[in-house]
Amino acid sequence: MTDRKTPRAIRMAQPLARDVAEEIAKLHGVCIRPIALKRLDTTTGKTEVVDVPCGSPLESKCPSCAKRNKQLRMAQCREGWHLDHEPIITPDEATDEQTWLVEFRADMQAQRDQAVKAGEDTADLDAILTGLDIEINEAGMRGNVLGRTSARRFRSTKRRQDAPDLPRRKMENTTLGRTYNGYRPSLFVTLTLPSYGKVSNGAPVDPESYDYAHAARDALHFSKLVDRFVQNLRRVAGYDVQYFATVEPQKRLAPHLHMAIRGTLPRAEIKQIAAATYHQVWWPSADEPVDFEPVWAEDGYLDPNTGEYLPTWDEAIDQLDEPSHVIRFGDQVDVKGVLAGSKDADQCIRYLSKYLTKSLGDTAEGRSIHAARFADALRYEPCSPTCPNWLQYGVQPKGAKAGMVPGCCRSKAHKPEHLGYAGRRVLVSRKWSNKTLAEHKADRRTWVMEALGEPDEISDPQRFVWRPVRAGDPDIDPIGVRLLRSVAERQRWRAHLRELQARASGQDLSATGEAA
Numbered sequence: 001m002t003d004r005k006t007p008r009a010i011r012m013a014q015p016l017a018r019d020v021a022e023e024i025a026k027l028h029g030v031c032i033r034p035i036a037l038k039r040l041d042t043t044t045g046k047t048e049v050v051d052v053p054c055g056s057p058l059e060s061k062c063p064s065c066a067k068r069n070k071q072l073r074m075a076q077c078r079e080g081w082h083l084d085h086e087p088i089i090t091p092d093e094a095t096d097e098q099t100w101l102v103e104f105r106a107d108m109q110a111q112r113d114q115a116v117k118a119g120e121d122t123a124d125l126d127a128i129l130t131g132l133d134i135e136i137n138e139a140g141m142r143g144n145v146l147g148r149t150s151a152r153r154f155r156s157t158k159r160r161q162d163a164p165d166l167p168r169r170k171m172e173n174t175t176l177g178r179t180y181n182g183y184r185p186s187l188f189v190t191l192t193l194p195s196y197g198k199v200s201n202g203a204p205v206d207p208e209s210y211d212y213a214h215a216a217r218d219a220l221h222f223s224k225l226v227d228r229f230v231q232n233l234r235r236v237a238g239y240d241v242q243y244f245a246t247v248e249p250q251k252r253l254a255p256h257l258h259m260a261i262r263g264t265l266p267r268a269e270i271k272q273i274a275a276a277t278y279h280q281v282w283w284p285s286a287d288e289p290v291d292f293e294p295v296w297a298e299d300g301y302l303d304p305n306t307g308e309y310l311p312t313w314d315e316a317i318d319q320l321d322e323p324s325h326v327i328r329f330g331d332q333v334d335v336k337g338v339l340a341g342s343k344d345a346d347q348c349i350r351y352l353s354k355y356l357t358k359s360l361g362d363t364a365e366g367r368s369i370h371a372a373r374f375a376d377a378l379r380y381e382p383c384s385p386t387c388p389n390w391l392q393y394g395v396q397p398k399g400a401k402a403g404m405v406p407g408c409c410r411s412k413a414h415k416p417e418h419l420g421y422a423g424r425r426v427l428v429s430r431k432w433s434n435k436t437l438a439e440h441k442a443d444r445r446t447w448v449m450e451a452l453g454e455p456d457e458i459s460d461p462q463r464f465v466w467r468p469v470r471a472g473d474p475d476i477d478p479i480g481v482r483l484l485r486s487v488a489e490r491q492r493w494r495a496h497l498r499e500l501q502a503r504a505s506g507q508d509l510s511a512t513g514e515a516a
Helices: 006-027 063-081 096-117 123-142 212-220 222-237 267-276 313-318 343-352 360-364 368-379 388-393 437-452 479-505
Strands: 035-041 047-052 186-191 243-249 255-261 278-281 325-328 333-338 426-428 464-468
Touching: 006 063, 006 479, 047 479, 063 243, 063 343, 063 426, 063 437, 096 123, 186 267, 212 222, 212 325, 212 368, 222 243, 222 255, 222 267, 222 278, 222 325, 243 343, 243 360, 255 343, 267 333, 333 343, 437 479
Parallel strands: none
Antiparallel strands: 035 047, 035 464, 186 255, 186 333, 243 255, 243 426, 278 325
C-alpha cells in the first residue's frame, strides 16, 4: 500500500475499530458513550481526563448504563415494598426565601397585635397576613414563588354525577399496611386505559373508525389520572399508602401502569377505586381547527381576515363551562396479593422493570400503520397550555411569542418514542424506601468498596475542578482507545473482587486460576 492510500485506510479502519471496541465494552458492562471531562486536582495541580458514564436509561443508547439503572431501580423497589418499620423523613432545610417569608409574616403579626391593643383598624394588615399565608403555603409546596402575581383559578371539587362514590376512612399516621396472622401482605396492581375501537394483535381492526384523537388525549393526560388514583387510594385505605410504579406501553400503544403498593386492600375496593377515578381537563376545545393561519403582531396573534386578536389562554379558560376531556381507566384491572420474600415478589419486581430500558415507542415496531396514525393524531393535539398547537384552534398559547407554528411543538410528548406520554417512567412515593436514588447508588458503591477492601471515603468536593472537553481536543484519545482502557480497568476490578471473595471463602487461588 502506498503512502497516498494510507490516510484513507486509516480513516476506514477507525470506525471499524470503534465498532469492535463497543462490542467488547458491552460484554464487560462498560459505558459505550462516555463523557470526557478534565479534572484538575487543586492540591497537586495535576490535570487528567476522566471518562464519566453517560447514565442513559435506554438500552438503545447505552446497554451498560441502562442495565445498571434497571438494577438500581429493582433494588429500590425491593427495599421499600415490604418495609416493616416507619421511615424517618428529615425535612429539607428552609430556603432563604422561605425564611424571609416566615420572618416577615411574624413582623406583620406583631404589628397587627399592637394595632388591636391600640384599637386601630387592622383591615390592611389582615389582607397582608392572608396574602403571606398563601405565599408561605405555596413556597413550601413548590419552592420559591415570591412575586407570583397571577390570580388563582378555582374549580368545583364536587364529584361528577356519573362517577360512583367512594368510602372514606379516618386517616392514620402510618405508611404500613395491616398485619394478618403475622404476615404483612402487599399488592401488585395493573391499570389500563379504555380502548376506542376493537383491537386485534395490538392494532385496530378498523383504523378508520378508531378514535385516535381521544386515545392521544388519554396518553397526554395519563400522569394526571395516576395522581388522582393515588389520592383516592389513600382516602379509602385510611393511611399514607406508599407505591413504586412504572409506566409501560401496551401493544396498542396506550400507556398502562404497574404499581407495587405497600399494604393491602380488598380486590373489590381496588377495582371500585379505579372505576371511580377520573381527571377532568379544563382546556379549550381542540376538535375543530380554524380555517386561517394566525399572524403575529406586536404583542400577540391575530386573525388575518378580521384583524382581531385571538383569545388569550386566560380568556379562553374563563369562558369554559365544562371540561373538554374526561379521562378514566379501562375495565381491565388486575390485582394480585404478594408476600415478602416469595417467588411472586421477585417475579413482580422483574416485571415492573422489564421495559425500563426501552422507550415507549419501541413497541410500535411491526405496527407501522397504527403507529403512524397515532403520531398524526398527536402532532396537532395540544400537550400543554404553552403548546403552539393552540393556534390551530384559534387560541393564543400561554406565553405566546413570535415564530410559533402548529404541528412543530418541541415537547417530548410529540416525539414518536414517547407516544404522547411526557411524564416520568418510574413513579416512587416519597416514603417508599426512606432513601433517595442517590442514596441507593451510594449503598451499591459502599458494598463494592467493602468487597474490595478499600475505604469508602468521599473526597473533598472543593478539591477537584471539572471542565468539559471541547471537540477535537488533542489531549483526548480516540473513543476506541478510551473504551478499551475502561474495559481493562473493569477487568482489573473484577479480578480483584474475585480474589477477595475467594480468600473470604478459603479457596485456593492457585487451584482455581483466578488470581489477579
